[in-house]
Amino acid sequence: EAGVAQSPRYKIIEKRQSVAFWCNPISGHATLYWYQQILGQGPKLLIQFQNNGVVDDSQLPKDRFSAERLKGVDSTLKIQPAKLEDSAVYLCASRVGETQYFGPGTRLLVL
Amino acid sequence: GESVGLHLPTLSVQEGDNSIINCAYSNSASDYFIWYKQESGKGPQFIIDIRSNMDKRQGQRVTVLLNKTVKHLSLQIAATQPGDSAVYFCAENSGGSNYKLTFGKGTLLTVNP
Numbered sequence: 001e002a003g004v005a006q007s008p009r010y011k012i013i014e015k016r017q018s019v020a021f022w023c024n025p026i027s028g029h030a031t032l033y034w035y036q037q038i039l040g041q042g043p044k045l046l047i048q049f050q051n052n053g054v055v056d057d058s059q060l061p062k063d064r065f066s067a068e069r070l071k072g073v074d075s076t077l078k079i080q081p082a083k084l085e086d087s088a089v090y091l092c093a094s095r096v097g098e099t100q101y102f103g104p105g106t107r108l109l110v111l
Numbered sequence: 112g113e114s115v116g117l118h119l120p121t122l123s124v125q126e127g128d129n130s131i132i133n134c135a136y137s138n139s140a141s142d143y144f145i146w147y148k149q150e151s152g153k154g155p156q157f158i159i160d161i162r163s164n165m166d167k168r169q170g171q172r173v174t175v176l177l178n179k180t181v182k183h184l185s186l187q188i189a190a191t192q193p194g195d196s197a198v199y200f201c202a203e204n205s206g207g208s209n210y211k212l213t214f215g216k217g218t219l220l221t222v223n224p
Contacts, residue, residue, distance in 0.1 A: 004154070031210070040119060042200050042214025043155065055209055091154055095210060098143060102154030 002026065004103030006092050012109045018080035021106045025073070025094030031055075033100060034067055034077050035091040043091055049075060082110045119198060121219045130188040132218045134201035139182060141203035145212070146175060146186045150197045158186070158199075188220075196222045 005024040013019050025032050030051050035043035046065065048055040051072040060067065064083070069075040079086055087110045093100040124130050136144065142163045147155035161168045161175045161184075168175050174187040184201050198219050202212040 040217075042202070042217055043212075044214070045211060048209065048211065056206070056211060093154075098160065098204075098210060099145070099157055100210065100212060101157065102147075104152075104154050 004092055004094055004101055006090075006103040006106055008106055009104065010107045010109075012111065013082055014111050015084055016081040018078065019082055019108060020079075021077045021090050021092075021108075023075045023077070023092030023103060025075070025092070026096070026101055029094035029096050029101075030072070031095040032069060032075050033093040033095070034075070035093065035102075037089040037091055037105070039088070046077070079108075082108075084110050086110050119217050119219045121221065123221045123223060124191050126191065126193060126222055126224050128191055130186075130191045130195070130220060130222075132186045132188075132199050132220065134184040134186075134215045134218075136182050136184060136201065136203045136215070137213070138203060138205045139179070141205050141213075142207070143204035143210070144175070144177060144184055145202045145204075146173075146184075147200045147202060147214075148195075148197045149200060149217070155200060191220075191222050193222045193224055196220055 007022050032049045034046045037043040047057045047060045047067045049069045052069050067077045089105040089107050091105045093102045145160040146158040149155045159170045159175050172189045176185045198217045200217045201215045
């Protein structure tokens with residue numbers, strides 16, 4: 001079974017630019033999560049989708065971050081405009097039953 | 112809330128020894144707990160989980176213990192191998208049926224050959 005796919009793996013941008021990350025969950029997983037992991041810390045939930053609907057986006061900085069999962073499969077997370085403190089790894093996870101399975105993440109560096 | 116910092120707790124063991132990694136969780140209403148292993152440059156990998164109605168669960172070379180009285184989890188790894196070197200995170204489900212996970216700060220395990 002293929003795992004969670006994410007792209008790109010690395011991205012370097014300048015502050016105030018925009019960036020987008022893509023996630024393809026494990027086939028059949030209805031629930032999808034985006035996390036932000038700052039160096040030295042555990043992942044922090046940004047947004048949770050159930051199919052194409054948002055379940056929880058309470059920790060998403062909505063002035064600059066947006067996410068969508070239009071067809072209930074792939075998802076995109078966007079940052080516009082980026083700030084220096086957005087430098088982090090952005091992880092996507094999908095869930096079946098109780099267990100969340102993570103992708104390899106996208107490492108973002110904002111200069 | 113959790114303290115935030117760049118310096119992870121660390122544990123260094125010799126190959127073949129047993130390792131014990133500890134975690135304090137924050138929400139007494141959490142009903143499900145997971146241990147993840149994260150190697151450098153990779154996403155977290157599921158190791159073992161436990162529900163709040165249990166106090167111990169065993170897997171292959173790993174055991175998780177849950178003490179709800181003091182809100183404490185531990186992960187025991189038997190006969191630790193160099194491939195076990197990674198950062199280990201505990202996570203608690205505080206979102207009920209939504210399975211919203213809150214992660215701890217992580218522990219860096221280094222296994223010396």
